[in-house]
Amino acid sequence: MFSDIYDFRYIEQKWIESFSRYTLSNDEIKRSKGKKYYVLEMLPYPSGKLHMGHVRNYTIGDVVSRYKKMLGFAVIHPMGWDSFGMPAENAAIKDGGHPKLWTNSNIQNMKEQLKPLGYMYDWEREISTCSEDYYSKEQKIFLDLYKAGLAYRKKSYVNWDPVEQTVLANEQVINGKGWRSGAEVEKKMLDQWSLKITDYAEELLSGIEDLKGNWPEKVLKMQENWIGKSEGALINFEIYEDLRKLSVFTTRPDTIFGASFLALSPDHEISRELATLSKEVADFIFCCKKGATTEEALEKNEKNGIFTGLHAKHPVIKGGKIPIYIANFVLIDYGTGAVFGCPAHDERDFDFAKKYDLPIIPVIESKEDLPYIGDGGHINSEYLNGMNIEEAKSYMITQFEELGIGQRRTTYRLRDWLISRQRYWGCPIPIIHCKKCGIVPADLPVLLPDDVNFNGKGNPLANHPNWKYVKCPICGIEALRDTDTLDTFFESSWYFMRYLDSKCDDPINKEISDIAMPVDICIGGIEHAVLHLLYARFFMLALHDMGYLNSKIPFRSLLTQGMVCHKSYKDSDGNWVYPDEIVKTKDGKIIDRDGRNVFEFSFEKMSKSKKNTVSPQKIIDSHGADAVRMFMVSDTPPEKDFDWNTDALDGALRFLNKVWKVFGKIHDKMKNDASGDDSLIKTTHVYLKKIKTSYESISLNKAVALIRELFNEIESRLSSESATSLKFAFESFIKILYPVTPYICHEIWELFKKKELLQNETWPEIDEALASADFVNMAIQINGKLRGTFEIEKDSEDSVIKSKTLELILGKVLEEDIKKIIIVKNRVVNVVV
């Protein structure tokens, strides 16, 4: 029955169940013969509440999925939960519940909240990374990485987050602070597990080339910088009256004749050794460590050093003596932890030389002040004199190699990925430490014990009364489990392959993965540019090399959607105020419910603490899921930040209301089988073509704009067009609107008395002949300025266009003044006078 009123509550309730039954079996993937399309939205952390950022992310993914399905692709569209991690453990510490219960109930809640939005997820494929099934498969991957030499244990300085009480990977330290806790990160010497991502530095870098065009340039640039390749030389300096050699990495071997000091990191082994001999050195090193992390010291950039009393032999100047310092600006974990200083051509070295009164020897000619960083001819450099930087570099490296004191060397900024975490709620590292046998792989699975106490200090797993005490699987003597768990980014590095067969006994079903991988489009936030997105690329290369699957690329294309932003408000005391608690007065003032003044603070990402969030639930209740979905993809391109605007949300609902009404009118007209024009058929084909192009490039805001245009065309011709023409136009319109607003479209489709469900329909066929216009509107310009337009048959001869133009402009210009007429077919005529 057709009702005049667009009752979205009724309609959405009616179709909701059929939308949650989308499945695509692996047999169907196999039968697709490569015509598959894998849409992946980055899996959410089950915090318990769905927020607008999720809604935007998943709506974009769902529109793409539904569109691709209409085109006949076997669409793989799974969803799951990134369910290990700190918040569950913190909740347990605070409220006493168990992380497992907290997490699972959050997952249930979020699933319920997702349901009304009508996403076509294949829930058969659902995974939760904290499930025993998932993490025991992950343990197998870990052991394989270990056997392949890619997972290793090493004692080294690590980033310690004092709030989370655990170590962090380099990628998780932002400006010296923990990425989640925001706490000042400390350096600690610990024995930890790492993955050899550095083995793949070159491949990760060269792989960027293949992603260009399909990944945002920005993400690729960030990864490139993060990997930070630099080419140069390793020089081994001899130390006077010492048997050791001091090895130094430099990108500027050509400046060796300008070297006036060597500097060691305070953590360099020679520094540490000297510290045991001299209190002065020990004090200096202590100060460096204390001061190095404070904001102030970093800002001042002050160079401090202490002379070691040692000298190195200059490698190419006979009898040359170079003093060796320990300096605060030398990093232990880059290059070799030692540098040579050439003050004339490096800013840091210059500052240091000034402070400690060291010689500043220019070796590159320049009229500018020192330090001079640019290119130029070498001076004071014997055989290098006259050469430019590039020439001198390679000449010098050859020279070092011939003399046996150095060699060509490439260094990367990328460090190995530290994966141990001193936390309970994660995947246990399946390793047993035996005094006799050393590191021994544990029998799988290694399950988390449920009976843990969160009240104690430190890692609850380590504190468990008996969990860690086991017998060595090899020799049988008393041994200890590794009580650390894996970084949760480990889980998110391979989940998109587990989706493909979430019940497989092996971690990854190779047969299906070889068909379904790589993911065709991955949609998520840009905050993972050098975290998840780099780790996932690394995992693919490693898994490929271990024979898990053929693909070396996780995501063929990547869409980084922008944040959902909203105005935030503060009262005069600086407290945040909820937007729905404010009132705008007639004279432009903003007040809260108690009448006190409130100020617009800024426009920023929705967040709980700023009180500027909008609950998806609320707006679905008031406007319906279709309106919310449409609103999320209209107006703003997916990759840009989205400004929350309630008026535009109302606009989406208003549009759907109009669609409903116009459908009613067409429905009536069809009953009477009215006659009239059929020009709308052609118009429809023109739009079908344009809209498909917009969907293809995921320019969903443009697609929506064009859909609205087509709708306006239909609406304006309701009375003049024939019933058949209107029916064709409107049915096509419903099909192309469907990926955005599936509920209303399904309802209308059914009311058109269609037997087949709309979601099983295919994209309307485009008649190319009809889709191209017969007539075009051409512009007339005089000296490049618009002076009028005219309509003319498409692809008209230049002579026809010319005479038409002359006819129109002769009132304005004299024929003899015309110097030139430039004709651009179907576009523009420019008359030069």
Add this chain to the structure above:
RNA sequence: GCGGAUGUGGUGAAAUUGGUAGACACGCAAGAUUUAGGUUCUUGUGACGUGAGUCGUGGGGGUUCAAAUCCCUUCAUCCGCACCA
């Protein structure tokens, strides 16, 4: 400091990649219907003239018959990295 991006009406944004700038919306204004208001409909809406003319895509300069688009320069905002040798 290094690297990257962006800059178009009151707002979100389009512009077939050098060819009619502002599509599609939001907002606003006037009017109509209803009327307690919202809803709905019509018209208008870059600026200045307000007679069909001029100006206009952050500013300045250039290339071109023609520039939001290409080049040079400058300013502003945002983001990433940051003592990386």
